Amino acid sequence: MSAGFFGLIPLLFSWLACFWLSRELAARRIIHPDWRLSWLIACVAWGTLLTLVVEAASQFRALNAPTMLGTWTFLSLLLGGFAARLAAQRGKLAASAVKEFFKWFKLSAQAQPPLDVKLMSWFAGLLILLLGFIAFTLPTTNWDSLTYHLPRVLHWIQQGSVEHFATNNTRQIEFAPWSGFVITTLHLLQGSDQAANLVQWFAMLTSVVGATFIAQHLLALRSRTESPDNIADGAGGHFCARVNSFTALLVVTLPIGAVEAITTQTDYVTTAWLVCFTVFALLLAKEPANLSHAIVASLSLALGVLTKATMYSYALPIVLGLTWLAFARWTASRLRWRLAGIFVLGFLLLNVGHLVRNYHCFGSPLGSPHILALERNQHISFGGTFSNVIRNLLLQTNTGVAPVTRVINAFAESLHRATGHDLNDPDTTYAEAPFAFRDQFLVTDSYASAPIHLLLVAVAVILLFVRARKHGWLLAYGALFVASFVLFCALLRWQHWHGRIHLAYFVLLTPLVAVVFVKYSPRWLVALISVVAAGFVVLSMVHNRSRPLLDLKLAALPRERQCLQPLAGHLHEPLAQICDDLAAAHCERIGLKLGFDDAEYPLWLMLRRHGFNGWIEHVRVENESRSLSVPGGRPDAVISIAAPQSPPFTIEFPHQTDYGLFTVFWSEPASQWTQFMRFDFERAQSRLMTSADTELLFSHRLITFYHRAARGGTLKLTGSVTDSSDVVVRHNLLRVTTNDGEATLALDGHPVSIELSIPPPESAIKLAVLEPGASGDGIFKLRDFHWSWETDSANPVTNFPPPPTRATK
Numbered sequence: 001m002s003a004g005f006f007g008l009i010p011l012l013f014s015w016l017a018c019f020w021l022s023r024e025l026a027a028r029r030i031i032h033p034d035w036r037l038s039w040l041i042a043c044v045a046w047g048t049l050l051t052l053v054v055e056a057a058s059q060f061r062a063l064n065a066p067t068m069l070g071t072w073t074f075l076s077l078l079l080g081g082f083a084a085r086l087a088a089q090r091g092k093l094a095a096s097a098v099k100e101f102f103k104w105f106k107l108s109a110q111a112q113p114p115l116d117v118k119l120m121s122w123f124a125g126l127l128i129l130l131l132g133f134i135a136f137t138l139p140t141t142n143w144d145s146l147t148y149h150l151p152r153v154l155h156w157i158q159q160g161s162v163e164h165f166a167t168n169n170t171r172q173i174e175f176a177p178w179s180g181f182v183i184t185t186l187h188l189l190q191g192s193d194q195a196a197n198l199v200q201w202f203a204m205l206t207s208v209v210g211a212t213f214i215a216q217h218l219l220a221l222r223s224r225t226e227s228p229d230n231i232a233d234g235a236g237g238h239f240c241a242r243v244n245s246f247t248a249l250l251v252v253t254l255p256i257g258a259v260e261a262i263t264t265q266t267d268y269v270t271t272a273w274l275v276c277f278t279v280f281a282l283l284l285a286k287e288p289a290n291l292s293h294a295i296v297a298s299l300s301l302a303l304g305v306l307t308k309a310t311m312y313s314y315a316l317p318i319v320l321g322l323t324w325l326a327f328a329r330w331t332a333s334r335l336r337w338r339l340a341g342i343f344v345l346g347f348l349l350l351n352v353g354h355l356v357r358n359y360h361c362f363g364s365p366l367g368s369p370h371i372l373a374l375e376r377n378q379h380i381s382f383g384g385t386f387s388n389v390i391r392n393l394l395l396q397t398n399t400g401v402a403p404v405t406r407v408i409n410a411f412a413e414s415l416h417r418a419t420g421h422d423l424n425d426p427d428t429t430y431a432e433a434p435f436a437f438r439d440q441f442l443v444t445d446s447y448a449s450a451p452i453h454l455l456l457v458a459v460a461v462i463l464l465f466v467r468a469r470k471h472g473w474l475l476a477y478g479a480l481f482v483a484s485f486v487l488f489c490a491l492l493r494w495q496h497w498h499g500r501i502h503l504a505y506f507v508l509l510t511p512l513v514a515v516v517f518v519k520y521s522p523r524w525l526v527a528l529i530s531v532v533a534a535g536f537v538v539l540s541m542v543h544n545r546s547r548p549l550l551d552l553k554l555a556a557l558p559r560e561r562q563c564l565q566p567l568a569g570h571l572h573e574p575l576a577q578i579c580d581d582l583a584a585a586h587c588e589r590i591g592l593k594l595g596f597d598d599a600e601y602p603l604w605l606m607l608r609r610h611g612f613n614g615w616i617e618h619v620r621v622e623n624e625s626r627s628l629s630v631p632g633g634r635p636d637a638v639i640s641i642a643a644p645q646s647p648p649f650t651i652e653f654p655h656q657t658d659y660g661l662f663t664v665f666w667s668e669p670a671s672q673w674t675q676f677m678r679f680d681f682e683r684a685q686s687r688l689m690t691s692a693d694t695e696l697l698f699s700h701r702l703i704t705f706y707h708r709a710a711r712g713g714t715l716k717l718t719g720s721v722t723d724s725s726d727v728v729v730r731h732n733l734l735r736v737t738t739n740d741g742e743a744t745l746a747l748d749g750h751p752v753s754i755e756l757s758i759p760p761p762e763s764a765i766k767l768a769v770l771e772p773g774a775s776g777d778g779i780f781k782l783r784d785f786h787w788s789w790e791t792d793s794a795n796p797v798t799n800f801p802p803p804p805t806r807a808t809k
Contacts (some may be wrong), residue, residue: 007189010072014049017079018042026087031292034285036213040276043206044296047178047273048350049075049662054181055353058161060338063707065188072189087272104175113241116527120245124252128205134547135197135262139544141566142445144264146599148172149264150193153184154604157596158616164357166621166629168566173625174367178306179266191601193559196264203272204261207507210275215247215511216240217282221473222289243511243518246526252458252509253533255448255540259506262547263445266308271504273304274314278508281318284339288330294339298346306350309366313491314504317483362624380490387419388428388489395499398449400441400539409437430495445546446497450506452533457509460516474512518659527743545616545638560605568599574659581657581664581761582637585673587612591635593617598641614658620649636670639663655711657761664710671710674789679704689787690716698780701769708762713791717754721747721769724779729769737766744770751784 019042026033031041113121140150152172156162162181164173179199186195200260219240260268280297287293295752301319304311326336355365361367377384379777397408416423423435461478464471485505492498519525542549546566554562559717561572582590590607594600604616619638624802638653640663653665677686681699686706696703696719707715721729732747737752745752747769756765772778 004190004192004194007069007191008186008195010069010076011185011189014072014076015042017076017083018045018049019081019085019778021045021079024083024090025292025334027090032181034213036209037208037279040213040300041277041292041296043272044276044299044303048299050181050185051178051303051306051350054162054185058156058353059161061160063156063160063162063184063188063693065191068185072185076712095459114238114523116530117238117241117245117572119532120242120249123530124208124245124248125282127252127258127534127537128201128208131204131258131261132198132201134324135201135282136194138197138262138547138555139193139563140263141563142265142567143599145264145600146596148175148195148600149180149266149606150183151600152177153180153187154601154616156180156184156515157188160801162353164361164628166619166623166625166627167618168592168594168621168623169598169600169618170362170368170371170623170625171596172370174362176266176306176308177354178303179264179269183264183395197262200263200265200268201261201295201647203268204252204257206256206272206276207268208248210279211251211507211511212244212247213279214275214282214508215243215514217279217345217700218474218477218511218515219243221477239421239518240521241489242403242526243514246530247511247514249530250453250514250533251507252455253537254506254510255443255450255501255537256503258537258541259443259448259544259546260447260500260503265445265500267503270308271310273300273307274311274504275507277301277304277315278318281322285322285325288325288335288339291342294342295346298343300348301343302347302350305347306354310488310501311503313488314484316487317480322479342446355463361628368624375492375495377491377493383419383421383489384425384428385486387416387423387425388492388494389486390416390419391423391494392485392489392498392502393454394437395447395496396449396454396502397451398441399451400437405439409439413437428493430493433496433503435494435496441543443540443543443545445544448499448500448544452529453506453510453513453537456513456517456529457506460509460673461515463516463520464507464512468482474515478509480511481505492658510686529545538672544586560602560609563602563605564599571599571602571661574662575603575606578639578659578662578664579603579610579612581673581675581710582607583610583612584675584708585637585666585710587634587636587670588614589635590614590616591638592616593618593620593638593640595641603639613662634666634667638665640665656761657710667712672791673710674713674791675706675708676715676789677706677708677736679706694783694785696782696785698767698769698782701778703767703771703782705765705767707758707765707789709760709789711791712757712759713789714786715758715765716790717756717765717767717785718787719782719785720751722781722783723773724781726781726783727778729773734771735766735768735770737764737768739763758803 019038020040022031022041022045023035023251025031025041026035026038031037053075054063055070057067057071081190127517140146142149148169148171151169152167155165155167155172162177163182167173182199183193183196186199187193187613257268277297277300280293280300284290284293284297301311301315304315321671322339326339331337358367359365364372366372377388394409394412397405397412399405399408400433413423431434458630464478468475485502488501517529548554548566549567555566557565560575561569564572566576590612592600592603607616615633617635619629641661649665654665655666655668655671657664676689678689678693678696679686689705720731723729723733728737728749729747730749734745734747734752736743736745736756738756738758740757740759745754767782769780773780
């Protein structure tokens with residue numbers, strides 16, 4: 001266990017304290033006694049606290065490790081102490097409480113559920129553990145995470161606040177930030193991004209917990225019982241256990257869920273908050289006067305919106321359903337106003353900070369007009385919505401069997417003609433991702449089809465329609481999310497990546513599927529579906545291009561290279577060389593001029609690994625956030641992809657070095673750097689020369705140097721060539737070879753002095769003794785060696801001090 005992990009203990013204990021408190025409330029019958037509700041309440045309470053802590057610390061520019069450690073230690077002790085006091089009042093704080101726990105555990109272990117229930121539960125549990133292990137041991141490789149999810153976390157930590165900052169990628173500031181709040185807190189407490197993926201993984205676990213409760217609640221609706229507990233006991237116990245285990249298995253075998261749970265994306269986190277909101281909305285529909293249900297529902301909704309804007313379309317049908325109940329079933333107007341006030345206050349409490357920051361920067365609380373225009377349908381129409389419904393469903397029909405997929409695609413294409421729209425209608429299609437039929441099996445962390453789950457949902461809905469009179473409430477539940485899906489298609493342009501946004505719909509519909517199939521199909525069919533779903537998710541994980549599980553070499557790479565390797569491994573070498581050169585220049589302030597979708601996060605990791613602890617900022621920002629540029633210091637160097645050529649910029653940064661896709665622009669002082677390296681033949685690597693390297697050994701009568709600089713200049717080498725007896729060599733020749741040619745010097749017993757005109761950025765210099773030594777051993781040395789570098793129109797640099805880390809070639 002690393003020391004960094006101990007920093008997470010206060011954060012973990014605070015969640016446990018929230019869970020303990022909710023169990024105490026359950027013991028007093030203030031909330032429902034089901035432990036799953038206590039789990040969800042603990043998540044909502046903890047998420048609310050974390051939001052308030054981050055926002056409050058940001059107001060004082062105190063978003064840093066000491067503040068987070070002190071605050072969460074205090075909160076964990078406060079909450080734990082309060083829960084302990086409540087437990088002591090009940091007389092359950094003594095050893096008897098521990099005995100009761102072990103008694104419950106023993107009774108649970110003695111229960112003998114059917115074999116199929118055990119197998120489904122074991123598989124779901126093992127898959128969750130496997131995904132947790134992957135999430136903790138390997139960094140995210142998701143492109144959105146590398147471009148804006150994680151870079152903004154480091155910008156926040158750098159400035160000690162979650163205030164907006166100037167950026168060339170406005171998604172870093174305008175998109176909902178709650179997941180980033182958690183990752184920032186984890187990073188500050190642990191000192192690294194080791195636990196960053198666990199946010200999504202824990203959201204998956206919470207979704208499983210909530211989905212099983214919803215399944216049990218739907219059973220109660222189907223059976224018209226007063227409480228889901230009545231289903232779980234007695235003769236119906238095995239039936240309920242089968243529904244719960246089947247629900248859990250269907251959730252964890254969602255392909256897009258399995259590949260997203262090991263990333264720092266936000267779709268599973270949003271899904272978890274939607275699950276919480278759905279659970280407490282269902283309870284609120286039954287008990288509208290229950291204040292705790294209303295508070296938790298409102299905070300769940302607010303946290304979902306603070307995580308991702310898709311929560312608006314996810315939750316709107318549920319909100320409208322509650323509104324209809326308020327006016328159609330609840331007669332007390334005071335109750336309506338109280339619930340409306342709770343939801344409005346909960347929303348504003350958590351979201352006002354981000355909405356205000358967006359408004360000040362973009363003139364709209366929802367974000368920049370550019371993003372809104374890019375993602376929303378230009379016109380809302382029946383044909384356009386129908387077109388988007390078909391194309392979105394096609395994202396879930398890649399079966400992995402090409403002939404089957406082609407048949408489905410052909411049917412969908414013929415059906416789509418009835419919409420009257422082109423498959424790539426610009427009004428309803430994301431411009432950067434044109435629609436295309438896919439018949440080859442493809443899995444990435446943003447695209448993974450769920451054909452089995454889609455088929456199960458379709459069959460379940462058909463079965464419910466056949467028995468509509470008997471299952472009206474179940475149909476109403478399913479209709480909420482079908483309506484949400486249609487609303488989503490009506491509002492947003494089709495994108496290839498929308499399949500991951502469907503995750504929430506699948507998770508919320510799996511309880512319905514489980515209830516229907518366990519009720520109306522034989523046990524062997526449920527078992528067969530489970531096996532097929534389990535096999536398909538394993539196949540998807542193995543074929544995940546974003547995180548190839550069978551690539552064992554990936555784990556041995558440096559963390560920043562692991563981030564890039566699956567999708568953009570070609571970027572590692574130029575970025576690594578850039579960081580070497582910036583370290584050699586001893587820059588204290590670095591500017592970034594990147595595009596809207598460039599991987600910024602690996603650059604931060606590499607710079608920190610090279611010892612850079614200075615300021616990193618976006619420069620020459622051309623969008624609305626340019627007004628947020630930090631006044632004051634000018635960057636020492638600018639890393640650019642869209643290389644600016646305007647005269648003001650080139651005057652400020654008159655020297656540049658190309659690194660393939662990237663260009664670094666150097667200010668006059670920063671351009672003075674140089675790196676002088678000698679190739680070590682024994683270790684097959686280059687190492688930086690230092691002032692202590694005054695005696696060098698020729699290897700096979702050859703010494704190879706490499707020189708790097710941001711600008712041209714003159715390299716001067718001096719020293720004496722001696723034999724193995726330290727006698728100065730006479731009557732021999734020294735050949736000097738550079739990129740521009742070669743020259744031969746006579747060795748006459750005097751020190752040699754070599755002046756070379758070296759262009760930027762890199763040159764190889766080889767010194768070779770041409771004739772074997774007189775003693776015949778062929779061993780030569782270069783003694784009293786000294787080198788100096790004089791840039792064009794600049795003062796000479798002599799034995800330039802090495803950067804914090806040594807470069808290898």
